[in-house]
Amino acid sequence: MSASLSNPPVRGLALRRSVTSAVGWIACGIGLALVIFPLLDIVGVVTLNGLAAINWNLFTKDTGGPALGMANAIEGTFIITIFAMAIAVPIGVGAGIYLSEYGKNRLGSTIRFLSDVLTGTPAVVLGYFSYIVFIISFGWGFSLAAAAITIAILIVPYLARISELALTQVPNTMREAAFALGGTDTTVVFKVVLPAASSGVITGALLALAISVGETAPLIYTAGWSDYAWNGQFTHAPIAYLTYVIWTFINQPDAHSHSLAYAAAFLVMMVVLTINIGVRLMVRRG
Amino acid sequence: MKLRPFRLFVLILSLFIPAALVAVILFLVIYSGQAIVFNGLHFITNVNWNLGDLYDDPVVVRGIQVPAGAAYGVLAFIVGTLATSALAILIAVPLSIGTAIFLCEAVPEIERATWRYFPWLPPLRQALAMLVELVAVVPSVVFGLWGVAVLIPFLGHYVSPTGNGYGLLAASIVLALMITPIIASTLYDALSQVPKENRESAFALGSTHFEVVTKAMLPMVRTTLIGGIVLALGRALGETMAVLMVSGGGINILPTSLFSPISTIASFIVSQLDSAETDPTNMAVRALSEIALVLFLITLAVNAGAKLLSSGALNVRKPQ
Numbered sequence: 001m002s003a004s005l006s007n008p009p010v011r012g013l014a015l016r017r018s019v020t021s022a023v024g025w026i027a028c029g030i031g032l033a034l035v036i037f038p039l040l041d042i043v044g045v046v047t048l049n050g051l052a053a054i055n056w057n058l059f060t061k062d063t064g065g066p067a068l069g070m071a072n073a074i075e076g077t078f079i080i081t082i083f084a085m086a087i088a089v090p091i092g093v094g095a096g097i098y099l100s101e102y103g104k105n106r107l108g109s110t111i112r113f114l115s116d117v118l119t120g121t122p123a124v125v126l127g128y129f130s131y132i133v134f135i136i137s138f139g140w141g142f143s144l145a146a147a148a149i150t151i152a153i154l155i156v157p158y159l160a161r162i163s164e165l166a167l168t169q170v171p172n173t174m175r176e177a178a179f180a181l182g183g184t185d186t187t188v189v190f191k192v193v194l195p196a197a198s199s200g201v202i203t204g205a206l207l208a209l210a211i212s213v214g215e216t217a218p219l220i221y222t223a224g225w226s227d228y229a230w231n232g233q234f235t236h237a238p239i240a241y242l243t244y245v246i247w248t249f250i251n252q253p254d255a256h257s258h259s260l261a262y263a264a265a266f267l268v269m270m271v272v273l274t275i276n277i278g279v280r281l282m283v284r285r286g
Numbered sequence: 287m288k289l290r291p292f293r294l295f296v297l298i299l300s301l302f303i304p305a306a307l308v309a310v311i312l313f314l315v316i317y318s319g320q321a322i323v324f325n326g327l328h329f330i331t332n333v334n335w336n337l338g339d340l341y342d343d344p345v346v347v348r349g350i351q352v353p354a355g356a357a358y359g360v361l362a363f364i365v366g367t368l369a370t371s372a373l374a375i376l377i378a379v380p381l382s383i384g385t386a387i388f389l390c391e392a393v394p395e396i397e398r399a400t401w402r403y404f405p406w407l408p409p410l411r412q413a414l415a416m417l418v419e420l421v422a423v424v425p426s427v428v429f430g431l432w433g434v435a436v437l438i439p440f441l442g443h444y445v446s447p448t449g450n451g452y453g454l455l456a457a458s459i460v461l462a463l464m465i466t467p468i469i470a471s472t473l474y475d476a477l478s479q480v481p482k483e484n485r486e487s488a489f490a491l492g493s494t495h496f497e498v499v500t501k502a503m504l505p506m507v508r509t510t511l512i513g514g515i516v517l518a519l520g521r522a523l524g525e526t527m528a529v530l531m532v533s534g535g536g537i538n539i540l541p542t543s544l545f546s547p548i549s550t551i552a553s554f555i556v557s558q559l560d561s562a563e564t565d566p567t568n569m570a571v572r573a574l575s576e577i578a579l580v581l582f583l584i585t586l587a588v589n590a591g592a593k594l595l596s597s598g599a600l601n602v603r604k605p606q
Binding site: 024029031036042099102111114123125129137153156185186217250261 | 290293296297302309310313381382383384387389418421429430435436463470494497500524556575581593
């Protein structure tokens with residue numbers, strides 16, 4: 001009898017709990033959908049409009065001419081990225097080697113902390129720093145050198161931390177064995193530790209490459225913009241880049257500019273997503 | 287002690303990182319010195335940013351040459367930065383909690399073998415988690431392009447009372463999308479580390495699956511969640527291109543509604559390049575340097591906070 005008295009409220013409570021749970025799950029699912037749907041929409045919109053705008057002139061004609069082209073921007077992004085990587089990879093991987101092999105001390109943790117601070121610094125602040133140093137104080141003007149150095153400063157901390165992570169995963173026994181065989185610092189690092197960690201270091205370099213292709217803010221104040229191909233000068237010559245095409249041409253009134261912006265966005269997005277998806281699939285497999 | 291040239295060499299390479307950071311701070315401080323003296327506290331209390339008369343002879347104030355009538359007040363941009371970031375966090379936190387819970391608990395762990403025609407695909411849960419992570423790597427400027435092409439017309443047509451989609455809300459939505467993956471993946475990692483025993487005890491007490499997640503698991507990862515939110519805030523404060531493209535670029539007015547045109551510090555720096563270059567006294571460039579310094583200090587404080595929180599907070603394994 002007492003059970004029949006207490007049952008209804010308990011049943012009501014159970015009902016409320018299961019309804020709350022169901023509503024909660026649905027809300028969480030909607031949350032996931034609201035995150036993934038914009039990504040798919042971005043990829044879809046950019047791919048559809050970008051593919052429609054792709055033609056041979058894009059890769060052969062400059063934005064300065066009457067034909068629809070952006071060869072100068074494609075070439076510029078390529079050159080800036082190559083020089084930035086050429087500066088950043090030796091420094092970043094070298095710093096990674098120091099941090100992992102010899103940096104288990106106070107100096108090492110200080111560098112680690114400052115490297116994270118540099119990673120957290122807004123890219124636009126780095127760009128403005130380069131502007132007042134290279135463009136104004138050194139008098140280089142908008143130039144490849146300023147752009148490449150700025151991008152290098154931006155990606156060095158990523159490279160250092162990812163290389164460090166890859167190198168520390170090499171078991172210590174390998175180092176001990178190499179030293180026991182009479183290896184010097186250099187041979188142990190370059191013949192044993194780096195080869196063993198090469199996939200991790202290459203992963204870091206690829207992610208850094210993706211960052212440098214997709215950046216805009218640090219280049220606005222350093223690279224400037226040029227409607228024509230790079231003239232081979234490191235200073236005193238502005239240089240074009242793809243992300244500039246995206247943000248300025250989409251605000252032009254005409255359809256031609258819009259299609260150029262979408263084509264540029266498509267190229268940049270393909271590079272960035274391909275690298276990131278490829279790296280993630282490889283890491284999961286390995 | 288034996289000289290070890292290789293160790294010295296890699297040490298010097300690694301010292302480039304602190305050197306770069308010191309150089310950034312030093313040059314920003316030195317270059318903004320005159321602006322700091324000229325502006326004083328008005329810099330952060332004044333809403334009016336005025337380059338002055340660039341074609342008239344400059345005047346001398348407190349020993350510093352400035353264009354006549356120049357005033358550099360950045361309160362509107364500080365408010366714009368804080369407002370967009372706060373609103374973005376407000377949107378992103380529930381989204382990320384939902385995303386992380388759903389991924390971690392509701393998505394079935396379909397193994398690779400079941401993807402009969404796509405054997406190279408990772409398991410379903412990992413595949414969805416990867417999609418969420420990919421949102422974070424889409425370049426800012428591509429987000430901006432999507433904002434201009436899709437989000438702005440949508441907001442203008444269905445949400446905005448004036449029919450103009452640009453402004454505070456648009457910037458916050460784009461920012462929220464960009465930072466959600468940061469919070470969600472931090473929380474996802476923490477949730478998947480909650481010990482089995484805690485889940486099982488909650489189930490044994492008769493909790494529904496959802497109650498296990500919200501009442502037994504979420505409280506254990508609270509500190510990690512807060513650390514992730516602060517980290518995301520650091521990213522949102524410095525985000526430039528996407529905000530620049532959808533914020534409407536309001537200058538010298540404080541936002542009054544969700545559709546007020548605004549500028550953040552970062553977007554303002556970029557938008558001012560051309561006007562600053564025309565100032566013969568270089569004062570505008572110095573004032574911009576001061577505002578870059580302010581942005582640097584804000585993000586530094588936020589990121590340091592995130593680091594402190596996460597260093598003490600990763601021990602999910604100790605519930606009490």
